Amino acid sequence: MPLPGRPREELVAAAEKCVASMGDALLVTDFLERAHTLLPAESRIIIEAILQAFAERGESSDDVAEEAGLPTPWSEDTDPASTLVALLAYAARSAGLLELAVAGLLEREPTRSNLLPTRLYECIEAALMEAK
Secondary structure (H helix, E strand, C coil): CCCCCCCHHHHHHHHHHHHHHHCHHHHHHHHHHHHCCCCHHHHHHHHHHHHHHHHHCCCCHHHHHHHHCCCCCCCCCCCHHHHHHHHHHHHCCCCCHHHHHHHHHHHHCHHHHHHCCHHHHHHHHHHHHHHC
16 A cells, blocks of 8 residues: 655655665665565566666666676566566665665655565654654
């Protein structure tokens, strides 16, 4: 279920607070667990958020795919589940990358908060309740 209709700024601020408290290693682990429960279209949304975060750091999709061990040139037709797992493994080596990806996802598609790992989702939900 998506998080309650709150301004995007509040949603992103709560997410950033939660991500900072979790740390990169736990966030990657939680995303890896979540990756196995997503539908292909849902995986693609997370993939896009991760690629956008890398792009904000100046890396092209093809460069990221190559570094993550994916076929290049990278294509959206590549299996979403294996692509997501490979990108998460690569993102684990890039401090703060998933924080950018989560913030970007919530800024662009706040109604997709239900795609986040459970621990992160529940932390954001609690932070938003505290802010009321």
